[in-house]
Amino acid sequence: MTTQAIEARYGELATSDCCLSCGTAVGLCDAKPGQVCVDLGSGRGTDVLRLAEVVGPTGHAYGIDVTDAMLDQAQKTAAKLGVTNATFRRGTLEALPLPSDTADWVLSNCVLNHATDKAATWHEIARILRPGGRFVVSDIYAVGDIPDEYRNDAAYVAECWAGAVSRDAYLGHIRGAGFTEIRVVEESAPYEKGKASVASFTVSGRKFERCCF
Numbered sequence: 001m002t003t004q005a006i007e008a009r010y011g012e013l014a015t016s017d018c019c020l021s022c023g024t025a026v027g028l029c030d031a032k033p034g035q036v037c038v039d040l041g042s043g044r045g046t047d048v049l050r051l052a053e054v055v056g057p058t059g060h061a062y063g064i065d066v067t068d069a070m071l072d073q074a075q076k077t078a079a080k081l082g083v084t085n086a087t088f089r090r091g092t093l094e095a096l097p098l099p100s101d102t103a104d105w106v107l108s109n110c111v112l113n114h115a116t117d118k119a120a121t122w123h124e125i126a127r128i129l130r131p132g133g134r135f136v137v138s139d140i141y142a143v144g145d146i147p148d149e150y151r152n153d154a155a156y157v158a159e160c161w162a163g164a165v166s167r168d169a170y171l172g173h174i175r176g177a178g179f180t181e182i183r184v185v186e187e188s189a190p191y192e193k194g195k196a197s198v199a200s201f202t203v204s205g206r207k208f209e210r211c212c213f
């Protein structure tokens with residue numbers, strides 16, 4: 001699916017102050033000074049800048065986003081605040097612009113539903129996490145079926161509902177990427193968004209750490 005529709009929608013929202021989140025992923029992240037955090041679909045950069053403060057000068061926070069206007073906005077805010085341990089990079093969820101085994105934490109808020117290939121996205125998350133690293137992701141899932149006419153329409157996907165998959169499929173993608181300790185830590189009641197019934201949840205998990213025997 002083209003990213004043009006994503007860039008068109010989120011380019012317009014880059015300088016607005018409307019809430020684009022659907023959970024409290026960053027608040028549930030227990031990053032420590034010196035660690036490396038990555039926020040996928042970092043938008044205006046608020047969560048990355050918060051994480052940069054938590055991990056301090058010996059750590060680093062990365063924001064990955066596909067919309068140039070969002071990256072510009074985030075970089076401007078970082079510069080204004082004098083934040084030097086945050087980096088914003090252009091990239092897509094299915095091909096993250098970071099080396100393997102980089103991150104102690106991967107965060108994301110209301111983004112992964114946009115991914116064209118959810119399985120590839122979760123494998124990318126597993127790739128960039130260090131063994132034993134953790135993710136906390138807030139997102140939406142579909143409560144009923146989303147007809148193909150909406151699912152295949154890039155503009156509806158960019159509206160943050162038509163790309164949603166079922167709760168079972170969502171957790172299946174996470175399991176399929178080899179994660180352990182998978183927990184749903186918060187979850188909403190179903191609500192209507194666009195032309196679909198969806199719910200929001202926050203899921204955490206850990207990359208398997210191979211032991212030494």
Ligand SMILES: C[S@@+](CC[C@H](N)C(=O)[O-])C[C@H]1O[C@@H](n2cnc3c(N)ncnc32)[C@H](O)[C@@H]1O
Binds near residue numbers: 115160
């Ligand atoms: C709903 S906003 C959420 C922004 C931010 N996480 C927040 O909570 O404020 C979705 C963000 O994900 C980005 N995005 C959507 N699809 C993406 C993709 N395939 N790859 C990278 N970023 C994507 C958009 O550009 C946008 O900044």
